[in-house]
Amino acid sequence: MEKPEIWLSFAPELHLFVAAARRAGRSAVRTDGVSTLGHVVESLGVPLTEAGTLLVGGRQVPVSHVPADGEEVTVLAVRRPQPLPGPARFLLDVHLGTLARRLRLLGVDAAYESVDIGDAALATRSAAEQRVMLSRDRGLLHRRELWAGAYVYSHRPPEQLRDVLSRFAPPLAPWTRCTACNGTLREAAKESVHEQLQDGTERAYDAFAQCTDCRQVYWRGAHHASLNAIVEESVREFGSPGPAEVLP
Missing domain, CATH: 3.10.20.30 (Beta-grasp domain)
Structure with a gap:
């Protein structure tokens, strides 16, 4: 037949x-x-x-x-913005570290694996934590265990960021999340973090924030202008920021 x-x-x-x-x-x-x-x-x-x-x-x-x-x-x-069955939370594979840091800069919940733990483990984590798996690995996105997934179409971080923001429209809350570990930031008095500051930093700055998880300290330093440009462009194109910034 x-x-x-x-x-x-x-x-x-x-x-x-x-x-x-x-x-x-x-x-x-x-x-x-x-x-x-x-x-x-x-x-x-x-x-x-x-x-x-x-x-x-x-x-x-x-x-x-x-x-x-x-x-x-x-x-x-897929139509954009793409609806999700839950909050817009993400998991990024080992090749998307810069994208992860930029999403966190905008206050987006972006977990990231800095070592290659394998497709099976990534898919299992996506399901267990109900996170959208972001990857340029087509094979990984075929795995049935995934809670949700999305192919990252560009290899350039600025285009990758625009792709994710336009596709999922996550709420933006700039300067509220640790770019190193994805933890949340809180305001910190200079006196409480002075042991982690170099003398020049302590003299030049008064406003600080600290990650509630890894304890890393943040301030509006030399790289703030370039980071703020990313924030302003993203907010302008993809919506108003959410919660108030931690760093004044």
Whole structure:
């Protein structure tokens, strides 16, 4: 018995995941007659984290739909901002350290693994902590254990940040989170942190914040202008900040 043949077309945003022959428009695919449409889409290279609405003959169907012979399938990209089943909390793999620090700078909850703990452990943590897995590893995003996931499309940190903010629209609360460990910051009197300050810093600055987890101390030092530029651009483009800044 001849296997069913369906016709698929992918949204332009998904073309980087599929073979060149499937980027020009609709293309034929032979299925086994029992696999779900979600499985077919993934088998062609598109992680389901990146597939948005699935249309069959213009009608929306779930990923569990089993395509029949002759069906016309359109795979759209995820819509932005993308709704999540919970708070916008993230987990980043070992290759996205700069992105993690920039998200934390904006007050976004961004856990980060600084060593390669393996795809299975990352997926397990995503599920256990209900965090969106951010990665440029397509294989990792195919793992079923993930609570949610997203492919980071650029290798450049400024573009990566814009991608995540436009896709998930997390609330921004600049200067409230530790860029080193993701802990929360609180105001700190100079006297309480003076042992961690060099003499020049103690003389030049009066306003300090300290991480409640790793105890790192922050102040508006030499790098503040460049960091503040990132904050101002992000807030201007993606929304007003949330809670008041810890550093006055």
